Amino acid sequence: MARPYALHRSVFVGLLSASLWATGLSVALVSPAAAQSMRGLPDFTELLEQVGPSVVNIRTLEKAASREVQGGEPDAEMQEFFRRFFGVPMPTPNTPNGPRQQRPNRGQPEEAQPKGVGSGFILSADGFVMTNAHVVEGADQVLVTLPDKREFKARIVGLDKRTDVAVVKIEATGLPAVKIGDVSRLKVGEWVMAIGSPFGLENTVTAGIVSAKQRDTGDYLSFIQTDVAINPGNSGGPLINMRGEVVGINSQIYSRSGGFMGISFAIPIDEAVRVSEQLRSTGKVQRGRLGVQIDQVNKEVAESLGLSKTQGALVRGVEQGSPAEKAGLEPGDIILKFEGKTIEKSSDLPRMVGNTKPGTRSTIQVWRRGSVKDMHISVGEFEADKPVKKATAEEKPQTASTAKVLGLTVSELTDVQKKELKLRGGVRVDAVAEPAARAGIQEGDVILALANIETPNVQTLEALTAKLDRSKPVSLLIRRGEWAQYTVIRPVR
Numbered sequence: 001m002a003r004p005y006a007l008h009r010s011v012f013v014g015l016l017s018a019s020l021w022a023t024g025l026s027v028a029l030v031s032p033a034a035a036q037s038m039r040g041l042p043d044f045t046e047l048l049e050q051v052g053p054s055v056v057n058i059r060t061l062e063k064a065a066s067r068e069v070q071g072g073e074p075d076a077e078m079q080e081f082f083r084r085f086f087g088v089p090m091p092t093p094n095t096p097n098g099p100r101q102q103r104p105n106r107g108q109p110e111e112a113q114p115k116g117v118g119s120g121f122i123l124s125a126d127g128f129v130m131t132n133a134h135v136v137e138g139a140d141q142v143l144v145t146l147p148d149k150r151e152f153k154a155r156i157v158g159l160d161k162r163t164d165v166a167v168v169k170i171e172a173t174g175l176p177a178v179k180i181g182d183v184s185r186l187k188v189g190e191w192v193m194a195i196g197s198p199f200g201l202e203n204t205v206t207a208g209i210v211s212a213k214q215r216d217t218g219d220y221l222s223f224i225q226t227d228v229a230i231n232p233g234n235s236g237g238p239l240i241n242m243r244g245e246v247v248g249i250n251s252q253i254y255s256r257s258g259g260f261m262g263i264s265f266a267i268p269i270d271e272a273v274r275v276s277e278q279l280r281s282t283g284k285v286q287r288g289r290l291g292v293q294i295d296q297v298n299k300e301v302a303e304s305l306g307l308s309k310t311q312g313a314l315v316r317g318v319e320q321g322s323p324a325e326k327a328g329l330e331p332g333d334i335i336l337k338f339e340g341k342t343i344e345k346s347s348d349l350p351r352m353v354g355n356t357k358p359g360t361r362s363t364i365q366v367w368r369r370g371s372v373k374d375m376h377i378s379v380g381e382f383e384a385d386k387p388v389k390k391a392t393a394e395e396k397p398q399t400a401s402t403a404k405v406l407g408l409t410v411s412e413l414t415d416v417q418k419k420e421l422k423l424r425g426g427v428r429v430d431a432v433a434e435p436a437a438r439a440g441i442q443e444g445d446v447i448l449a450l451a452n453i454e455t456p457n458v459q460t461l462e463a464l465t466a467k468l469d470r471s472k473p474v475s476l477l478i479r480r481g482e483w484a485q486y487t488v489i490r491p492v493r
Helices: 001-024 030-040 045-054 077-086 269-282 299-305 323-327 348-354 415-421 458-466
Strands: 057-064 112-121 128-131 141-145 149-159 165-169 191-196 204-216 221-227 237-241 244-255 265-270 292-296 313-318 333-339 361-368 372-379 400-403 408-412 428-432 446-450 474-480 483-489
Touching: 001 400, 030 428, 045 057, 045 191, 045 237, 057 128, 112 191, 128 269, 141 237, 149 269, 191 244, 221 244, 265 269, 299 474, 299 483, 313 323, 323 372, 408 458, 446 458
Parallel strands: none
Antiparallel strands: 057 112, 057 141, 112 128, 128 165, 141 149, 149 165, 191 204, 191 237, 204 221, 221 265, 237 244, 244 265, 292 313, 313 333, 313 483, 333 361, 361 372, 400 408, 408 428, 428 446, 446 474, 474 483
């Protein structure tokens, strides 16, 4: 009975609207949301006609001698998917796309074998194509097939594993390039479309909405989350808005089965273009670095330090000889801003610094033991992390004391310990009891500050402990090995 009622109501609304129009009156009878619903679902056919010619299929080959396979092997693209997202080999599936038998090697020379299948899209009319780094990484040959069935051997211009972006080049001209969209205009709930080659099925179109923006799943990227159906082989294909603009590169899915489960992730196109420009220019990506180990600032630490909210990046350690050390950064500092931009969460900092050209003189705002200060730093160039050495103690502590209120037995640092840890002072923890144990403090930790005040020696720690308000938690800055961290401790009443 609901359907006739809805029909009668719509007829009534239509007659009433016509009557009001005839009398020169106007009235908003339908909300914008309802009006959108009455228009029905979007039509993607025009988008496909517009963008489809710019989306390519990518196949990769690698040189490998034929070998006997016991029980067959999964498809190459499925193997790559399981390796990338689960870190384990794919179990042999009992599907038409699954086992493939190969004859044993009988002395034949190595020949190119299929490695994987992915997607990509044309960046420029002269043959530059963007895709995912994991699609072409390790390939001996890359084959790009256009929608008009022309196939080209491609040259890998460059790839960047950290952002999973790659650029390849084919020798062709007059190609239809995509239009690049503005990610800042992309809204959650907005319709988007994907074109790619899931499981090698070329020119497959799927659609959905933007589920979320700025999902943290990597050091240098915050992803666009969608519910667009993405499967192995879609990697590297474009995510397209309703204006026919590329807003992302489909890169990852969340799955427990190896197939689409409703959550997909795309690399924001502005980040991808920034990387691609460097790849096309130099074949590699330069990133800025400070040389610090950072951590998140949680609510308890923020409250104990007097911060108005949980923001910034906690400096746990400073690399020797790094730009951070030269600028005077210390373990326990909280970096609040970089070049005037607020660091809402710790993962914001490596992205901001990474997008800064090495050698740039930048300003950072730091919270240090109750006060804010601006510091200038010359951004270095990213390099592999160096292994750290654990501090060793070669001398016996000369004095010892017990801070019973905190549950700590402490002693002075020796000169050797101070030199190895590059500290001017501090107090070594020799034993812990409640409440220190509950706060996670361990034997061997070095106490650098209590309640935002430096503790260069045992006497200072004892004096500060005697003045504590035992009804309130207090912050403790400790050094463990090469790294520093804040912890919150509740004194014994």
